[in-house]
Amino acid sequence: MTVERFLQEKSQRTVAALEACLEKYAPAPKALVEAMGYSLFSGGKRLRPALVLGACELLAGNDAPALPAACALEMVHTYSLIHDDLPCMDNDDMRRGRPTLHRRFDEATAVLAGDALLTMAFYELAQTGRADAVAALAEASGVNGMVGGQCEDMNAQGATSDLETLQRIHARKTGALITVALRLGALFGDASPEQTTALIRFGQHLGMLFQITDDILDVVGDAAALGKSVGKDQQSNKLTYPAIMGLDEARLKARNAAAAACDALAVFGEDAPVFRALPQYILERDR
Secondary structure (H helix, E strand, O other): OOHHHHHHHHHHHHHHHHHHHHHOOOOOOHHHHHHHHHHHOOOOOOHHHHHHHHHHHHHHOOOHHHHHHHHHHHHHHHHHHHHHOOOOOOOOOEEOOEEOHHHHOOHHHHHHHHHHHHHHHHHHHHOOOOHHHHHHHHHHHOOOOHHHHHHHHHHHOOOOOOHHHHHHHHHHHHHHHHHHHHHHHHHHOOOOHHHHHHHHHHHHHHHHHHHHHHHHHHHHHHHHHOOOOOOHHHHOOOOOHHHHHOHHHHHHHHHHHHHHHHHOOHHHOOOOHHHHHHHHHHHHOOO
């Protein structure tokens, strides 16, 4: 199976489960449920839930036990994007080719929709009876994970920073949810300690790879929009890997992260072919 097909199939599974989940909340305020659905079903690769499902399937031969966890993680990720787009944060008008939630509705609705998705995520995950899974997602999405990384990122903008600081920020802001996707898949797939460690290491390297390629695409895309080659001025506008390391070194670091992610899967032998292909897929993505 190709990575593209894998992501499509897992996305379809996740979307169907999310639709069924949202239907249960029909008695809630209609505008709020509509706003939640607007962002929840706005497209995207749905990499994080695919990792949850893929890891569980790798271990147990079936991804069904991890479906609630995949949905919960996608709810948390979507809430983070809604809040990240707000004027008090990144102040973005567009996401995935259409108006951001606060532009389509209003700021108050966007805040409440994000709040609702976050709390819904933990309610739905708690229905599995797995306190370890609830704790894992809470840790990855909270002050020592994604939210903490977002705070550090905001505080670091416009300030002089170094590679160590950048890596710490992105390990929390981006890497934490990618890593916990593999951890959740391991939990619901009844992984051995060795398998769990391997999947967590894979997630850590994959998270770094994803962020570096994101930074590179931002720099190259901004330059292309201006009709320019990528110069130092484009590389230093934001706190990114190209800004700190230069574009060529950032590309090398991305290749090294991809290789390290593949190496982390050694415990699975010839299994996990899609996971082995995923780092190269991310390395070569153009959006």
